[in-house]
Amino acid sequence: MRLVVDLNKCQGYAQCAFLAPDVFAMHGEESLIYNPRAEEEQRERVARAVAACPVQAITADGPDGSGGPATGSAREASDGR
Amino acid sequence: MAADYVEWLRREGRIVIVGASLAGLRAAETLRAEGFAGELTLIGDEPYEPYDRPPLSKSVLLGKASPHHTELPHRWETDAKWRLGVAAAGLDLTARRVRLADGDEVEFDRLLIATGVRARPWPKEEEARLEGVFLLRTREDAAALYRRLKAGPRRVFVIGAGFAGSEVASACRESGIPVTVAERAGAPLVGALGGVVGAVAADLQTENGVDLRTHVTVTALEGDSVGRVRAVHLSDETVVEADVVVVSLGSVRNTEWLTGSGLGAGPRGIACDAGCRAFDFRGIVTDDVFVAGDVARSPHALFGYQFLSLEHWGNAVAQAETAAHNMICHGAERRPHLWMPAFWSSMFGVNIKSVGVPPMGEQLMITQGSLAERRFVGVYGCKGRIVAAVTFDNARWLEFYQRQIERGAPFPVEYPTLDRRPEGRRPVDADFPDPSLPTHGPMVTLSGYSPADQQLVFHPARH
Numbered sequence: 268m269r270l271v272v273d274l275n276k277c278q279g280y281a282q283c284a285f286l287a288p289d290v291f292a293m294h295g296e297e298s299l300i301y302n303p304r305a306e307e308e309q310r311e312r313v314a315r316a317v318a319a320c321p322v323q324a325i326t327a328d329g330p331d332g333s334g335g336p337a338t339g340s341a342r343e344a345s346d347g348r
Numbered sequence: 349m350a351a352d353y354v355e356w357l358r359r360e361g362r363i364v365i366v367g368a369s370l371a372g373l374r375a376a377e378t379l380r381a382e383g384f385a386g387e388l389t390l391i392g393d394e395p396y397e398p399y400d401r402p403p404l405s406k407s408v409l410l411g412k413a414s415p416h417h418t419e420l421p422h423r424w425e426t427d428a429k430w431r432l433g434v435a436a437a438g439l440d441l442t443a444r445r446v447r448l449a450d451g452d453e454v455e456f457d458r459l460l461i462a463t464g465v466r467a468r469p470w471p472k473e474e475e476a477r478l479e480g481v482f483l484l485r486t487r488e489d490a491a492a493l494y495r496r497l498k499a500g501p502r503r504v505f506v507i508g509a510g511f512a513g514s515e516v517a518s519a520c521r522e523s524g525i526p527v528t529v530a531e532r533a534g535a536p537l538v539g540a541l542g543g544v545v546g547a548v549a550a551d552l553q554t555e556n557g558v559d560l561r562t563h564v565t566v567t568a569l570e571g572d573s574v575g576r577v578r579a580v581h582l583s584d585e586t587v588v589e590a591d592v593v594v595v596s597l598g599s600v601r602n603t604e605w606l607t608g609s610g611l612g613a614g615p616r617g618i619a620c621d622a623g624c625r626a627f628d629f630r631g632i633v634t635d636d637v638f639v640a641g642d643v644a645r646s647p648h649a650l651f652g653y654q655f656l657s658l659e660h661w662g663n664a665v666a667q668a669e670t671a672a673h674n675m676i677c678h679g680a681e682r683r684p685h686l687w688m689p690a691f692w693s694s695m696f697g698v699n700i701k702s703v704g705v706p707p708m709g710e711q712l713m714i715t716q717g718s719l720a721e722r723r724f725v726g727v728y729g730c731k732g733r734i735v736a737a738v739t740f741d742n743a744r745w746l747e748f749y750q751r752q753i754e755r756g757a758p759f760p761v762e763y764p765t766l767d768r769r770p771e772g773r774r775p776v777d778a779d780f781p782d783p784s785l786p787t788h789g790p791m792v793t794l795s796g797y798s799p800a801d802q803q804l805v806f807h808p809a810r811h
Contacts, residue, residue, distance in 0.1 A: 269421040271400055274692045275662045278744045279699065292412070295697030297741045300407040303400055304417035328421040 268305050268328045270313060276324035283316035283325060291316060357457055358676050361386040364446055364454055365428075366436045367462030367602075368392025370400065370420060371641030371664040375460050377424035378672035388428040389454055391446065394486060395433030402661055404490035405512050406694060409519035411498070415491035436463070439609040441628075444636065457636065458675050461606075461618060461626065462668065464642040465599035465659060470507070475569035480577040481593045484512060496592050501525060505580045505590035507566050509536035511693045513596030514549065518695035521556045528559040528588050530566055530580070533781050541702070541738055543779030544712050545726055548719050548740065549695075556696045561586075569593060599659060601643050611637065617645035617657045622684035624671035638675055640667040646685055650754065651705050651735065660691045688750055689736075692743075698722055701743045703750045704736030711775035715765045717742055718772075725749065728778055729759025 270290070272283075279297035283290070290309055291301045305313050305327075317325045357363075363379060365372045368390045376390055392398075400418045407413040431448065438447035439459075446454045467485035470476035480501075482493045497504070497520065504520045506513045509531035520527040533539065535546030536553060553560045561582065568581040580588045606613040611634070612627040613619075618639045619627040624646065626637040639646075641664040647653040666687035674682040692701045709728025717724035717740075725745050728736040734757045737749035760775045 269419045271420055273662070273665075274402070275690045275701075277692075294694065295699060295741070297699035297743055298694035298697065300410065300412055300694075301403075302407065302413045303403055304414065304419070326421050326423060 268307065268310060268313065270301070270303055270305055270325060270327040272299060272301055273324045273326070274299065276322045278322055280321050282319040282321065286316040286319055287312035354676065354678050357386065358383060359385055361457040362389070362455060363387070363458050363460070363675065364389045364391065364456035365460045365462060366391045366446060367460075367464055367641065367643070368394070368430065368432060369398050369462070369464055369641075369664075370661065371462035371464070371668040372460070373398035373420055373422070373426070373668075374665050375462060375640060375668035375672040376426040376428050377422065378669045379676060380426055381424045382673060382676060384676050386457075388426065389431060389456075390426075390428050391431045391434065391436050391448065391454065393433070393435035393449075396487065397430070397432070399487055401485070404487060405484055405515040406519070408490050409494055409497060409516065410522060411494070415487050415494055418487065436605050439606055439611070441610050441634070441637070458638065459636060460638045460640060460668075460671055460675065461643065462639070462641045462664075463602040463605070464664075465601050467595070468597040468600050470569065470595045470597075472569070475571070475577075476595070477575075478569055478571040478577040478593075479575055480591050481569060481595065483595050484516060485599070493592075493594065497523060497525060501590075501592040503528060503588070503590040504592040504594060505530070505588055506594045506596055507580075508596035508598070509533075509549075509553075509560070509562075510539065510596060510598060511537065511691075511695075513594065514553070514695045515693060516594050516596060517553060517558050518556070521558060521696070526557075526559070528561065528580075528590065529553060530561045530564050530582060532563070532565050534562050536560070538779075538781055539707070541706050541726075542709070542712060542728075543781070544719070544776060545738060545740075546779075548722055552696045552698060552722065559588075599642070601657075603643060617643050619655060620644055620646045622647055622649070622686070623674045623682045624667060624685055625674070638671040640664065640671040649684070649686060650688070650756075651708060654708075656689070656705065658687075658689050660689060662690050663687055688754065690746075690750075699741050699743055700738065701746055702736060702738040703746050704728065704734070704753045706736040706738060706778070707780055708735045709778045709780075711759070712778040713759075713761055713775045714769070714772040715761050716745060716767045716772070718769050725765075727752075727759065727761055729775060732758055734759045734761070 284293050290305045294300045398420045403418045408415045435449045437449045467483040503526045506529045509529050514536050517527050517529050536549040538546035565583045570579040572578045601617045603613040612629050620639040624638045625633045626639045642659045645655045645657045648656050667685050670685040690703045706728050711729045713727045715727050723741045726738045734752045
């Protein structure tokens with residue numbers, strides 16, 4: 268599955284790194300590095316990370332892998348922040 | 349009537365987006381999400397579905413992600429026709445047609461230009477062709493560079509210590525690869541953040557084992573008998589042996605295909621109004637051509653209505669959303685693109701983030717933390733106002749400073765702040781280089797408004 272983190276929003280709370288450590292990792296105290304292509308078996312964990320992110324910075328593909336409004340952050344799209 | 353036209357356009361019009369990267373994709377999604385039911389075509393010169401670039405210089409070079417798999421998730425079904433692997437080569441505004449490099453033509457009723465930028469190549473073509481000389485912008489660039497780094501080069505030489513160059517150097521050091529960085533200015537990142545913060549970035553590099561050479565330029569790349577790069581010659585007459593060279597000299601805007609189209613497009617990008625509508629070369633706004641992302645140059649109310657070109661990930665997203673919205677609604681419902689400039693980088697384990705327009709700042713105050721500890725908030729001021737802030741490992745404070753910029757809060761910062769140190773009591777010169785001197789690439793270009801600016805003079809091509 269494809270995913271992206273809006274690192275402007277990310278404040279390094281590291282919830283994702285606890286919930287899906289094979290996809291997200293802290294690098295230094297505050298930087299996040301992540302794999303934009305998570306393995307299919309990570310789907311559940313990534314979904315939990317998406318939901319738990321305090322600043323809703325993670326967007327991931329929907330379950331069908333073809334897009335669609337997949338995450339909590341998908342529909343706040345249009346206010347430009 | 350105009351209102352009828354918009355209704356018709358939404359129902360069955362043809363929208364073409366040139367540029368199939370972050371801005372193009374997000375615009376396509378927004379068009380559909382807001383009810384555009386007509387024909388949508390995306391044209392992209394790279395043969396890949398839209399992918400994300402920031403990971404290419406970070407997680408990819410560290411081996412934590414594949415250069416071939418940074419594709420962007422889709423937020424909405426785009427139901428678009430994708431013309432990938434073929435560049436747009438021309439625009440006929442009167443006939444409303446985009447000409448493609450393969451000779452094909454695509455007609456539109458409304459057009460969005462999101463062709464972005466490309467890496468500025470090493471100017472000496474013969475040297476640029478040497479084996480071992482790399483740029484870093486596309487996934488192919490990243491794949492090729494990563495392959496070489498993995499093979500364990502003797503020394504990597506990075507030309508230009510902007511964000512991209514510094515990130516490459518950081519990845520090399522983390523992988524234990526010897527690296528030399530050459531920078532024309534006095535420190536890394538000075539174009540984007542000024543000399544005071546640049547000095548911190550310089551310390552970060554040297555402490556992490558980077559051989560940092562400042563106030564030098566590269567005069568020549570030397571190849572061996574079989575055409576592989578073997579050494580780099582510097583303006584101080586030193587020679588550094590290196591088998592990998594990464595050219596990181598900023599970017600060039602992809603506007604050449606618009607030459608002669610009549611749009612106000614040139615090396616500084618495509619000028620547009622706050623609603624993302626492109627200007628023609630006369631400075632008259634067009635009705636059916638919109639611009640978004642790195643290639644756009646638009647006036648910003650918070651920064652004196654200066655035309656800003658923002659090569660920022662977040663700008664591409666926000667401007668694409670605004671442009672797409674404005675493309676399919678009536679005048680009164682249109683929105684201005686008033687996104688607060690913001691970017692991030694990370695190098696040597698330090699998270700660097702910024703809001704506002706630092707190069708506009710004349711003075712700098714360290715309002716929290718300390719430069720020596722590399723954990724701080726720096727606030728930039730111009731003409732008595734806060735115009736930007738930067739954090740090193742202190743990102744959670746940025747939002748507060750963003751609000752200060754938005755409400756035009758006074759500078760110097762008078763109110764008490766947490767963790768204020770004696771060094772932060774008084775503003776200092778932010779120490780930006782003379783803007784008339786070339787630097788490798790501040791990520792924000794301040795331009796426009798100068799009576800001496802002749803960029804809009806139109807020289808028709810001779811046919």
